[in-house]
Amino acid sequence: MDFNQSADENLFDRARIIGKPHKRIDGALKVTGTAPYAYERNDVVENHLVGYPLGASIAKGRITRMDAAAARNAEGVAAVITALDIDELPRADSNVAKLFGGDLVEHYHQAIAVVVAETLEQARAATSLIEVEYEETPGEFDLDDAWKRLQDRDVINEVGDVDAAFERAEVSIDEIYHTASQSHAMMEPHASIADWCDGKHLTLWTSNQMIAWSKKALATTLELDEADIRLESPFVGGGFGGKLWLRADAVLAALGSRETGRPVKVALPRPFIFNNATHRSGTVQRLRIAANKDGRITAFDHSAISHTLPGGSGEDAVNQTRCFYAGENRRVAHHAIDMNLPEAADMRAPGEASGLAVLEIAMDEMAEKLGLDPVEFRILNDTQVNPEEPHKRYSDRHFVECLQKGSEAFGWRERNKVPGSRREGQWLIGQGVAGAYRGAITMDSGARVRLSQGKLVVETDMTDIGTGSYTIIAQTVAETMGVTMDEVEVRLGNSAYPVSSGSGGQFGAASSTAGVYAACLALQEEIGKRLSIESPRFENGRVVSGDQDLGLFEIEGEELVGEDTLHFGDFQDEIELGTFGAHFVEVAVNAYTGETRLRRMLSVCDAGRILNPITARSQVLGGMVMSIGAALSESLSIDTARGFFANHDLAGYEIAVHADIPEQEVIFLDTLDGASTPLKAKGVGELGICGGAAAVANAMYNATGIRLRDYPLTLDRMLDRLPAI
Amino acid sequence: MTSTTTFEKHRESAQTRSSVALTINGQRHELTLDNRTTLLDALREHLNLTGSKKGCDHGQCGACTVFIDGQRVNACLTLAVMHQDDEITTIEGVGGVEHLDPMQQAFIDHDAFQCGYCTPGQICSAKATLEEIRAGIPSHVTKELTGPIELSDEEIRERMSGNLCRCGAYANILEAIRQVAKERA
Incomplete structure (x- = not known):
């Protein structure tokens, strides 16, 4: 049809x-x-073995020697396959780094061996007996260094005359911002059971968001006909983009099965996932906004960099700036910098999550400089067309209504307008707003x-x-x-x-x-x-x-x-399809320690017909929670000497927990978008994470008078600047 | 070299497998296990009780929460052979599809999960949270250490914070726990 x-x-x-x-x-x-999740398919698989992966302990270089003799002789071991035992597997278009094989090491914890044994305990112990020697080569691991080196900024897209607009500007800002690298950290690790016993027909019970893409990637990687591959993934324990692609669990399980002639299951151990699998790249962003005194924006100039392994695309943080607000002159540029960190790829709202985290702080800064209410300033600069291509109208855009309805429900009018001036006991109280936009693909x-x-x-x-x-x-x-x-x-x-x-x-x-x-x-x-x-x-x-x-x-x-x-x-x-929202946040910042606690958060969403208000609300709640984590705690800490994420487990990488999440409210506008689908529906699963982090940052500014531009917004960034007590 | 040789010798002579009898969801199981087998892997890999989930295998996520003699425990942080004669209750013992526990029903009623992977652990912890408050066991946020503990949102959130949910269903989990607490009161 x-x-x-x-x-x-x-x-x-x-x-x-x-x-x-x-x-x-x-x-x-x-x-x-x-x-039944992937690793638990005892209902369909019998007599399986267990595989356990070994990852490279360098970020870049070559493996010069692997000795797996002790592992092969260990109790219960059925097979050991090392990267040196097989040629580099062909790489599917959807993978940036190879998944297995050959002596090249492209990133830390890239899979370099799998031990297959009767039990997990045996496989895990034997993996530690493999000796590996490397020839290490220097790598690039520091995004700030790359930013400083980046002189020649080629422009992706320019409309109007941005430089002239800034020269003429009555009010403008020009600031640098950072967002952190983030991990999907879905609760179910990447896991697969593979039956490739005959070396021809492969059945994979796996945990994957995209069945057809992954089947194609498997065919390329293992040089099979797609017709000989069957994939099942009826329940997925969270993905957030981390399971869009074929990953090492599936490949190692398949290789193990072919080698042993028995089904093999592999789950990536949690401390392995952060560096072996994909993540959202951190960004450095420079954002300039120009406006007339009346508050009308005349120009945007947004440039950003992110990291990627050679061949990848990083995290494009400038896209939403092209179309979200009005303004005649606009320029954006994104540079994906080749670096030797693990593979950067899509995570929930790729691009917008990082871009709006910055754009929506900048909008708050502009509003303040103009002496305008941040809600009014956004309303003033709403657009019903794509400002780059004004003949393209938004099919159905109710951003203004999101802001208005949100203001009303949140009690925005009663907020304290002087930053740092509302105190309750030892807590400084602040409120912030941010806009949300995400394309409706x-x-x-x-x-x-x-x-x-x-x-x-x-x-x-x-x-x-x-x-x-x-x-x-x-x-x-x-x-x-x-x-x-x-x-x-x-x-x-x-x-x-x-x-x-x-x-x-x-x-x-x-x-x-x-x-x-x-x-x-x-x-x-x-x-x-x-x-x-x-x-x-x-x-x-x-x-x-x-x-x-x-x-x-x-x-x-x-x-x-x-x-x-x-x-x-x-x-x-020929039309612009988008989803829109507004987040309102109230925080309490400890006047003595700078600790930030969220008090309440409201999100108003315009996403066409909401197919099921229960499940859609949960999606938005979850996006809001993830944006709170992004605002306050989530950051993959890069060891810039050795080139890996040092906090590679769920204790070191801090996602929001129950105690971090206060009262949340979601309001859906009753809208329909017939241009989207016959059901007049649009997606809402990523809208919640778009802009939420900036709403937290803006509320913290309102509480303390301290403008933070670097995520996560931790207390050490404020401690020496807190208002006098 | 000497230490390695001693270690090897010790390893060879040591008993690497042990027998253990566990009572799980009221049923006694006699198992002979590799000593290194965690309680979680004994459940999932040896008894096909896969309701308890492995999210991290390091006690960081709470997806494997079960009850041992009535107390909640991360099953990944304890070895199965340490639990001779212990009474263990897993999510399968809490309730099945045809006979849901009130907490399980409350989780459905409030959409207190999305992907479902942390859910069995959340439900076990939610039940334990109410029991711990009732028993007067204080938490980090308890203001008065003696006397009855108020069943506040703050207490529930604090006690549930060892159970991570990346789908971010926390607000709905809180509602589900409140519902059960209210039904009991």
């Missing part, structure tokens, strides 16, 4: 099930611990719906990484086919099913439900043909046409199947 123009009024505007709150249909499995998505033995079974390779896919897909089928939720069975995350959008870039919910809708229409057509009726209606479990009225599950004969893919048409290229 082609989606070539904005959706008119349709059945979703009269919905019974879509857009209504429904508890997760996979909830009972998850609360009882019976949802759509991806072609397919599904199959079968009318089978008293129920509708929907199959798609879409994944549920905690996002609620199972539930919203069931809602889509129930709505379109006129049945109850109980009459729908959802099967996900299997390469035997039609290729979907997968989960990433907040495109999953909107795209996959559109694909499921298309498959339902295909099934309706099949049903019409079987019954020889024209344009039947599907309601209350019945198929109705003219004077015909038959129970859907009473249709006789062979199973009926509808399969289709929703293709999103080019018309979307």
Whole structure:
């Protein structure tokens, strides 16, 4: 089915099930611990061995010698495969560093061996017996050094005359900001069980967001036909972008299985994940904003750098600055600097999370310099078109309403306007606001719906990484086919099913439900043909046409199947599709120690039709929590001498915990975006993390009068500047 | 060299496997295990009780929280052979799909999870939190160390802070715990 123009009024505007709150249909499995995650597939795999990885202990260089004799002779060991035993595996386009093989070391903890044994204890112990010698070569590990060296700033995009605008500017700012490298730190480690016993057909039970991409990457990496690969990933214990790609767990498990002729399972040990797998690159950003005295922005100039292994793209922090606010003159430049840290790649809201963390502080600084309320300043500079290409209108943008509704609900008007002047006991109290923007990407998505033995079974390779896919897909089928939720069975995350959008870039919910809708229409057509009726209606479990009225599950004969893919048409290229929000935060900063505690946080979101307010709210809450971590504590600490992340576990890398999270509130605007999908929905899973960190920073400024521009906003950055007591 | 040789000799002579009897969810299991096997791996790898999750294997995330003789413990931080005759309760013993514990139901009612991986540990800790408050065991945020402890949001958050949730369901987990506390009161 082609989606070539904005959706008119349709059945979703009269919905019974879509857009209504429904508890997760996979909830009972998850609360009882019976949802099977990748490493636990004892239901389908027998007689497996366990693999344990060894990582390189240098950041860059070559392996000159590996002695695995002691490991091979250790108790229980079935095989040891070292990087020197096999040639470098071909690299899929989606991987920047190789996953295994050959003497080259591209980053710290790159996998250089796997030990396969009867038990985890045996494999782990034997891994420590492998001796490795390296020839180390110097690497680049310091982003600030790179920033200083970067003289020649080639411009990605310039509109108008930015230099002239700054010369003319009545008010301007020009500041440097830092964001930290961050880890996805999803709770389920990367894990796979591989059965490649015959060296030809590979079955992989894994934890992955993108089934089709990973199947393709596996085919490239292991030089197999895609037809000989099967992937299953029905439950994913969190991803946040970290499981978009094929990673070492899958490759090592597969190699181990081929070598031993038995299924092999590998989970990446937690302290290994931070350097072996991917992360969000830190950034250095310079942001200049120019405005007239009346508060209208005349120019943006945003340049940023991030790190990447050669060939990668880093963290592009300038993109949102191109389109979020009005202003005639604008220039952005992003430089991905080749460095020898582990592989930087996408993490939740790649680009925007880091870019808005900075842009939204800068907006606060500008508002102050202009003597304007930060909410009013943002409203004044709203745009309904892409300011770079004014002929492109936003399909549906209610950013102003987010700010207004948020102000009202939060009590923004009553806030203290003089920074550092509200004190409660030993706490300085402050409030801050930030805008949120994230693109509303759509991806072609397919599904199959079968009318089978008293129920509708929907199959798609879409994944549920905690996002609620199972539930919203069931809602889509129930709505379109006129049945109850109980009459729908959802099967996900299997390469035997039609290729979907997968989960990433907040495109999953909107795209996959559109694909499921298309498959339902295909099934309706099949049903019409079987019954020889024209344009039947599907309601209350019945198929109705003219004077015909038959129970859907009473249709006789062979199973009926509808399969289709929703293709999103080019018309979307000519409009701007986005999601918008506003965050409001109240913090308390300890007047003596500088410790910051969040008191409350409100986010107002404009993201088209909210398919399920329960699961969507949880997505936004989770994004807010992650933005609080990004603001206050999350930072991969780089050992710039040896080139690795030193705090590579969950004690050293500090994500927000229960005690860090105060009262949270989410408000969804009641909006519809027919240009996005037939369901008029857009993604919301990444909007919550966009801008939230800046709202915290701005609230801290309001509390203390100290402007912090470097994340995370830890107390050591303020301690010598706190207001006198 | 001498120390290595002594170590090797010691290692060869040492017993590397032991028998242990554990009572898990009311059922007695006799196992012979590698001494290095954690309680978590005994559950997951030897008894197919995979409800307890391995998030870090270092006591940093709480996904493996189980009860040993009524007290919550990170099962990854203790060896199985240390628990001869101990009574262990895992999420499978807390409740199943057909007979949910009130805390499990409350987690569903309040959407107190997303990916579900930390959830069994959160539920075990949530139950333990209420028990610990009821038993008058103080925490870091308890203001009065003697006398009954107020069942405040602050107490719940503090006591739950050893259980990480990267999906960020904390606000909903708090609501779920409140619901159960209210039902009990």
